[in-house]
Amino acid sequence: MKPEKPELLAPAGGMEAFVAAVENGADAVYLGARAFSARRYASNFSEEELEEAIDYAHLRGVKVYVTVNTLLKEKEVENALKLLSWLRQIGTDAIIIQDLGLISLARKYLPDLPLHASTQMTLHNSEGVEFVKKLGIERVVLSRECSLEEIEQMRKKTGTEIEVFIHGALCISYSGQCLLSSLIGGRSGNRGFCAQPCRKKYRLYCEGKLIKTTGSYLLSPKDLNTTSGLGALIEAGIESFKIEGRMKRPEYVAGVVRIYRRLIDRYIENPAEYYVSEEEQETLTQLFNRGFTQGYFFKNPRWELMSRENPHNRGVPAGTVIGYDRRSTRIRVKLSKPLRLGDGIMVENAETRPEDKGKIISSMYTGKGQVYSAGPGDMVEIPFDSRAPSGSTVYRTHDKKLMDSLKKESESGSLRPKIPVFIIAIIAPGRPIRLEVKDRDSNAVAIESEYLVEKAKKQPTSKSQIEKQLSKLGNTIFEAAELHVTVDGDIFVPMGQLNELRTKAIEQLENLRIFRWKRKPLDTQQFFESEEKESREKAGQETEKTILESLPIRPMLSVSVYSLEGLEGALAGGADRIYFGEGLFRRPETSGKKESPAKRPEAVFENAVAEAQKAGKKIYFITPKLVKDSRMESVEKIFSRVRETEADGVLVSNLGTMGLAKAGKIPFIVDSPLNIFNSHTFALLLQEGAQMAVISPELTLEELKSVASHGPAECIVYGRLELIESEHCLTGGLLGNNKGQCSAPCRSGKFKLVDEKNYEFPLLMDYECRMHLLNSRSLCMLEYVPEILESGVSSLRIETLGMENPDEIRKVTRAYRKAIDIYLESGKKGKDNCEKLGKGFTTGHYFRGVQ
Template sequence: MIELLAPVGSREALIAAVESGANAVYLGGKMFGARHYAANFTDEELSAAVRFAHFRGVSVFVTVNTLVDDNEIPVLVNSLQHLYDIGADAIIVQDLGVAVVAKKVAPQLPVHASTQMTVHNIEGVKFLANLGFTRVVLARELSLTEIELICKEVKNEAKKINVEIEIFVHGALCICYSGQCLMSSMIGGRSGNRGRCAQPCRLPYTLVDAQGINLLEHRNAGEYLLSPKDLNTIDLLPHLIETGVTSFKIEGRMKRPEYVAVVVDTYRRAIDSYLSSKEGFSVSEQDKKDVTQIFNRDFTTGYLINKPGRNMISDRRPNNRGVRVGRVISYNPDSGRAVLKLDEPLQVGDIIEFWVKVGGRVNTTVTSLAVKGQSVAEAPAATEVSVSVPTPVRVNDRVFKVYDRRLMDKARAFFTGPAAVRRIPVDIIVAVAQGQPLSIEMQDADGFVGMAKTSFVAEKALKRPLTKEIIAKQVERLGTTIFELRELTCNITGEVMVPVSEINDARRRAVEQLEKTRLARFSREQLRRKEFSLADILPVPVKNALKSNKPDLVVNVDSVEKAAAAATSGADIIMFGGENFTGNVISRNDYLGALDISRDSGKKIIFNTPRIVRFWQMKDLVPELEWLAGLKPDAISVANIGTLYLLNGFSTVLLHGDYPLNIYNSITTRFLAGNGLVSLTLSPELNFAQVEELAGKSNIILECLVHGHMTLMISEYCVAGSYLGELHNDDCQRKCLTGRYWLKDRKNERFPVVSDQYCRMHILNAKELSMLPHIPKLCRSGIGRLRIEAKYMATEEVGRITRLYRELMDLGEDHPLIAKDKADSMEHPNITRGHYFRGVL
């Protein structure tokens, strides 16, 4: 069976999801959920929600998918134990540390991997399966072919990978790989990894060159260059079902319940249509219109079929555009009315929006309609109709219906009626004989049974003996329950009498027992509660002999020339390789060159690996890792759990864990230390106090980013190729290699845009991170390494910045500029301290 998994952000959305056909729902509590600004549920509401869903055979998955700080661990423990107690069917997590805590404090609570874990290859799936995850939500960037290959590998009996695969099939898309976006937190302090994304991708940007010239001014492009269309896979459902995926997930916990009702109902019927008859599969045009009408930014199939370039972007507007309903053919300023030629029906109560050529959007509720001077309640397509408009519009302005009253009324019927919409059929057997109580046995469509008997013993009837009709009138009264009568069997022996009140009471008790029986399948062993300390959850591993009291200076570069500049300017460790910010391939000769430089200058070297490793890259990565390991570097750095899974099989090389692993708490550091890593780069979203705390608790080398243009987004979408080249026509002209580009925002901040050798776009911070004045303090924090991100720097700049940090680290408070409190004189004006002194929400 294909599970249809629906988003729930409120009680009304829960009812809408269940009643419209979801097999499972996902929702969040007041803490630890990646949709902090949804209504969400209190502990009591969560318990009620689970009970409501379980009555109806619907599973409930609770989001615990934010990064968690050490100080939040005690609250997390209580929350996880509560979720276990109320019968939540699984938790959805991003933080490896949260998964470790869950396995310790509620070991029987299933754990699902959120899409925020950026799982994009089978090796990542295997890593999580080995940790006891029962389901993995794949990254939304994967193709149909990749999804099918992963599912095939999972279902391979010989390999016994005991995990389910879940994918998104509908709703909003992130332009960045989920779990890898720092843009919201770095710009506004609201972290997407902590559930508070401010959606900077939905803001306007201009693509400019080094001179600030708008490169798209004459290219028919909108200004919302990072705003994806919504995912819609309704036509691809047959292909998706055949991949072997377990669960189809709809995005939308921030959406209203009407949206949930319409989208779930449409996908439910479409899935059932294909499963019942592959040849007869179809989705009606009205269903497609309804899904479009309820909410859309226009639609895309994302990366499932190809790399769609600008065709994936809703660059004209970042929010709901509704359905085009017609055009303006005339406007009377005296009456304030416009005449529209309709493409779609329109009725009183609808809300329409005029896309005005000058002045943006004009929004109005249709309070009256007139056709040929006659007032009407509704008008069909192809009609010329007059409507009142609050401000002037122009001829040929397009008109969109953003609220369809009839559709909304239909959607609300799923969650506003007093009785259940989707009822469970029951077969009822009533037996009665003189001298015996009347018995009622109810069996539902799932095979669950409820039984009850009257307290009254049947007597011989003097006037009106019981008949099937009399009994039916009482037992079929199931209106306020979730059940409906399918078949009634009456076994009446002789002419007997039982009071109607007794029959009604027995019916109510039979229903109650049936409900208890249905809930019993979700019961689990009672949790043995105890107090847990951090050490109880995951003991500190044996002390790492590589840790030193004085931090090392690490410089991360992507060319041999930059490696040489860093080595001669005072770096202790060269980090080399992985993504190249010039788009050029890093060859084996380059690695050998960097290795020679490090060895000749007495420096250590860490070889980097790609942050994202898709299926097509894996065939080259495996032999490359074997070759790199054979060079005996001081470590190999990993940035995703799939690469970590591969390298765990290499016993001859030390491993470093990079910050894309989202290392935010001491549970995660201890877990990774126990999985073969000897050093870790902490999340750049931690503040100074958190960094100090983790350093004090750690036995492993911890590293912090202290300088450079940090990557805010990594994406399969390339803005330069999409708008300056022909990427959307499957003809990439590699425009990314012919110039330098920036995205300019509303405040005239310019964010560098670079492409790597794998044709992935990296959006860098407009401001350069600099901790120069605070290096002495960082050196006293217990941190083992300070790292400069130098891939975006020119070679000369790499040398200059490395020398500055070397001097400050060596002289500390004795450095002349520190002593005179003039360290900031070494910096240009366009710098940031990141989150060291502000942290994130």
């Protein structure tokens, strides 16, 4: 039995790329509107272009998914919902979405609009998929870090449609969990403005010593290419295969879509003889590559994941530098591939900046003089401004002939097969011609001519003549698959009448194929009138409740710690609530020493709870941010410890863990990785049972107010914010054995990455050998405690990740405790500021915000 054919889903950053995707065989295309799209630097689509694109696709039987997959600020939610309403109306097949608040509103007001969960939602376990399924999500775009085995398990367990990336650029961080671009330059990846600082140079240090590495682009992954493993992905039953590339050229989209269309069809037709030709692989390589990887589908790629020597497109090797003539400023190259004028080249080890290594060939010379092209084995000279050492490889990064051919073929005609139609004609003297046209999707048109058929006086019109004329569908997207003509007696029909009737019928069929997807418009104003009414009613209830209680809520001070010593320091400093994360992060081990009974995990957690309860404070256990299905028992173990020790609950950072906590009746607080950006997301999480939510650190102080007023909220006011969490262990790849296998080097010392501006970013590894990159500077809002409290938050949070000294934890906690108490007692600001705690602090996004 043949396997099910997966959907081939193509990217489009503009109309040219969209047409290229459709005409080269995509089953569906994903694209973005001008607002709320995670690729804000793509040209994207205006409202007019969106409707034009959707109609163009639907006419050809292709689906369109629109990305509304950024996190939304409070003031943006109304316009985002209006956009969804309009997209629904013009026939969008589904919305790819990230923001939980917008999901909840869409399900409430636009229940017939299909929603797909974006990879930005960081869905990587079955419980998380189940949670969004209950919210009305029909399809999930899983995290790229999921293995094929994990994908199959999630699909089987949840019964939810799965979409995975099969080709294109990769992120070093789990999508939706990266703040690197945001905190370095204010351009948030969660908002579609990622500046890709991961593609810059970094240096790795251990215990202050520079670690020599091959290449300096330590956070830059290769590109995904699954052609060799495509059969296994098809056999897994994955519903949709997605190509990355909304920032790529139309020719790239055309070429990649065409090849994957061919490969999928080839496997479906004959799995046993599936192959990828040398030409197909070279075309993919030529179109764009940073080196290729199969990602995490079949194994953890470890060091093979990375493109450390070049973060840009490297094309294909085209020759070797033989020498450099300084007088003529030309490199001499012996070619291994053809080169032509208009091709782009990049020379490794050229004495210039990486971004200047490449150039377009405007002239080229051999011993015979200037030439247009040269082939393998030829020696050529190419003007090049920078010296390149002999032996350096010359890469062809742009193949003009290939690009021109892809563009020409896309413009000259569609590679899509024509849509078969079934035509029935009934013709009798004295009656109108009746014509019926039906496609394979059950769209049917029946029309009659105004012309009355004449009885033939001389030469009758033959049945074959009529069939020939009706089957002439010309440049339309249709072809006549079956034709049934019934002629009653000798008749005469002018060919012009048949042509006119056929043209009208085809036009009506085209309109039917387009308009069947349109939906009746809705009055979007009613949405927010309803929301405002509910908000006023709720506010009234809360006001009444506050009056009855007559006592203001005292803001709490929370401190997250990762050891008993840290806990003791936080309690000594005056913390009200402890988040305890012992064991989540690796710490240096002393070899040869037996673990004392007091340091066993059970005893450590018991002691932690005892210490907190003795001080009359609350304690919650921190659960991992990322938990695959195979490791969910570690979360269950934490839940068991909560029950056994009578701790107050858990801190959760992903939807799956939250769902388990709710099902297990474990009290929980939701942490900032769940990206609480607006009151609607906040309300949803509180409805799900959260005692409190930690608001996103990407919001400004003013934006925080608009969310915190809707319930118990916490914000982070101190500590190194986590920029990246990655499945790739940088230290294991660089310091493991010669095969890249990890030998636990992270246990041997402290690591940091240093960028080109000499900013130092601490690097931690967790219990699963995942990499955590922390900000180069600690957040500190000590002098702004009054403003934070006036925003309406219920709790301030100190994050001690990366802090090992309990005295430092005590000092910081005491400073915030004092600042809070002074304000509560006098309404004034304390005299202490961040300088008391050290140097090199940042106020994060509280005042500057993000794009």
